[in-house]
Amino acid sequence: ILSALGTRSIVLVGMMGVGKSTIGRRMAARLKLPFVDADTEIEVAHAGMTIPEIFERHGEPYFRDGEARVIARLLDGEPIVLATGGGAFMREETRNRIAAKAVSIWLKADPDVIMRRVRRRADRPLLQTADPEGTVTRLLTEREPIYRHADLTIASRDVPHDKIVEECIETL
Numbered sequence: 001i002l003s004a005l006g007t008r009s010i011v012l013v014g015m016m017g018v019g020k021s022t023i024g025r026r027m028a029a030r031l032k033l034p035f036v037d038a039d040t041e042i043e044v045a046h047a048g049m050t051i052p053e054i055f056e057r058h059g060e061p062y063f064r065d066g067e068a069r070v071i072a073r074l075l076d077g078e079p080i081v082l083a084t085g086g087g088a089f090m091r092e093e094t095r096n097r098i099a100a101k102a103v104s105i106w107l108k109a110d111p112d113v114i115m116r117r118v119r120r121r122a123d124r125p126l127l128q129t130a131d132p133e134g135t136v137t138r139l140l141t142e143r144e145p146i147y148r149h150a151d152l153t154i155a156s157r158d159v160p161h162d163k164i165v166e167e168c169i170e171t172l
């Protein structure tokens, strides 16, 4: 697998709550590549401010610019497994960078699975609304046609994460 990948990184894209970070970390361990979470890198680049703090203090457009820069920088380095935030792939420039430097995998999940997973955590500023369910549905409608442009699509369903990791690696 590694030789087929050459010097390309693996980039996981898809909605919040589909398991990009967990699956990415395990994939990286299996492939003996470093794992990087783009959201964490953005927090580090902002002296440890959390994503909700960055949204609150600077607004979403500022966050998106930082996100695009962080991903571009990470993809210029050695091959890694990169978990991106759910909105990162919406930017054309970022999609082009990913296409040039990496193999992208869309982890696709149903709205009910996503809702169940994101409800456990209050760290998604986009879902701090009166109607998080409606927001997830709306974001999925907007984003799925774009996530579809990823090189590979893997269904992230209610099976152990390791099974999804296996499927990703087999499909590469």
Ligand code: S3P
Pocket: 014, 015, 016, 017, 020, 039, 051, 084, 085, 086, 087, 088, 123, 124, 125, 126
């Ligand atoms: C976002 C997803 C989050 C984070 C930010 C915005 C989005 O990342 O980047 O809250 O637009 O879908 P996860 O997909 O890792 O939750």
